[in-house]
Amino acid sequence: MSRLLEYLVEYEPAFRKARLPALYSDFQPQRTLNPDGYQANVSAWRRALARLVRAGLAPSPRAAAPNLLVLECDEALLRALESKQYGRPLALGAVVREALAAQDLVPLRDFLTTRESIYARRRNGSAGSSWSVLGLAAWTMRQIGVADLSLPSLLGKGAGGEALPAGQFVVVANVEETAQRFGEQSEGLQSRFERTFSKAHFYKTFNGQLAEDAAGRSQHLSEADADVLLTFLSRDKGAVLYDGKTVKIKAPGEAALTAITDEDVSIAQLKELLEYLTHQTALLSKRVEELTAAAKDAVVKKNRVAALAALKSKKLAESTLERRFATVNQLEEVAAKIEQAADNVQLVKVMESSSEALRSLHAQVGGVEGVEDVVDRLREQTAAADEVNSILAESAGTVVVDEGEIDDELAALEGEETRKLAEAERQKQEAEQARREAEQTKEAEETRKRLDAVEKLSAQQEQEQRHAPAEAEAQATERLMSRMSLDERPEPQAAT
Template structure:
């Protein structure tokens, strides 16, 4: 196991490349003062490695029946699991755990569960100030024991990662107040394999996570038996209520009965198959026994289904009542907000007074602007002259367009005459009358266009 655990770290932790393993397994505590950067780099690498092996479920579980993903069990088993035939045991692992405990990256399990204040709360006191001073002077390093701290320690980084995954999962699914309420056991069955890469959380892990989400993140309400997921921005009671506990018990019972109906359905199928097999073997006694058991199971299943249907109806009514209560709270809060805003406005009379003053000030501003404009010698613009100038510009633009169109037509006619001449030349002699006729037709079209242009100009003028 020891070599496989080291191989896992070499594969998954970038800092545990083979070139660094001799330094990481050495007693690098002497570097604390001689090479502080190298010392901190080794400590950081080991702290990430310990979190990784705990999260992967490969760390020794001690006396626990299942591995903990959020709790690291530190004792001789951990040293033995990390031991390597080539590099031996990690000689500075005790110093690494001491550093992690000081930085609150590792917290003793019992201290974590019993703490009333958030783990992120760092109160300054005489003792903490003295400890900080001793650390800065190096006295605490000289007094520090190098032995491996023994016990169970919460890996804060792993709990934070699971808390982030839970937050994303909660935001991705819209739930009513009824759906956000669970018993502890129901919450465990629902989320134990959805937060850490599909791995199963132990009961200890779940207790740590519930304490973290309720005390340190404020994402849930939790009283030891009932869990309620909070909705950001919603106005809800700050504690688990009797209604929440009742809803949690109802959901737990409904889940249990639903599971029982599934088991009874499978048992009925098995008993039916046994009865068929007994009949096929002419074993009448076994067939009758299987059919009696099947009949009893069917009767039990029918009663279970009736109970489940009744509980589902009760759950639906409770959910509707909870939604109505939430709606009433929102409407009440909205009414208070409107009342406060109306009080700030001061009623219709005050609004009329404000609007009247605003109109007076706007009129005064207009009067001041007019006086300033007169004093600056405002120039009066003759709109008739502007219209005449615009008409002249438009006539000029129209003449340019007509000339361009006439030039285009002349070019097209010349091109057509040239093409006709070439085709006649290719066919034989070009009749003179054809060319003269084309020229005469061109001159007549030109005269007609000039006459239309002059008539258009006269109409515009």
């Protein structure tokens, strides 16, 4: 099993081992006999080709590095997919043509040169018309038995399943995914200085951040991939402006991008030069460190000639490094001034738009005199409404309210509420007093019990102390009597 096929079996769900014989067979006749099975096989191969290109595994003999957005269809692709067990994918040519008809694959030259968006071409449906008409013609000819004309033969590719359209084709799905990643990576770029790049600086800045393989490792775009991505972002997405040398990224919330100006070109060149010189300073710093170490090593080995040569080279490198740092500092100062000036331009534009907005709002309210007129009319209408309400109240009869009665009733309510609060406070104090008395009674009972226990223990100990001498005297007398009885025993008589 080839390396590419092993990768597909591991990462592509449709490439189960049970399905490999069908996927590697010439399934073109299923286009009319089993359309669902035909479309399933075609879809599986289209996803597989996109995944192989995105992983950098598809052969790219014309590129210095593997293409991640461009598929190269030639004999090398067939050899890479060839398996000892299943052979070559016989219907791969039909798969590529189906993808071309659906605009999932676009010839590289057409993609880079056409001014019309690929989405507009999809909507127009012009790309797939020739394939559909030829497919219908081939099916009709087979039905009437005139000839076994397959679609590849009508297209002039031969009847064999290995007829593969040769060329370089842009994988649109991969381009869309990469463009989405670019949008995520460029979200934080706010100022005009940050959003302007030369093509080379853009490639160095974003390369390695826009693509990953199945294992999550970073992938690097080729130069062809960079051209495809910039063309897609500029023409089809409107996310950047790109004239072949300078790239200007659209700011978040910006309605539309204006043309690339001379200021943008200058900013891009300045950033590229600053990046180059910064890289040079890093290399020179490393060179100085290496020469210093070489000089020390030569001194240890007592090699005076080598030490002097290393020190001379070190001095030259330090001198160059000093000039590079001075240039970098000067360019950084210029860059800071340019960025500040660009921010000032943006600030002035915002202030100008804000003043226009305020002028428009003031015009809508009619100015100060208009507002005063509106307020005067509102006061007049409010006074008229109050007068009408008074007349209506008089016609309905006036209710006289005794303010003294209301005050007395309010005082009664307040007094009742005060009594309720006092009664609640008294009950609370009584409950607290009862609780404390209960606790004191309980503590007194426990103290009495402890005192009784102590008195009882003391009496027992006193009684034991009184009985102890008598018992000791009795035991001593008993021991004395025992010894006396032993001494008074008769001695045994001698035998006669």
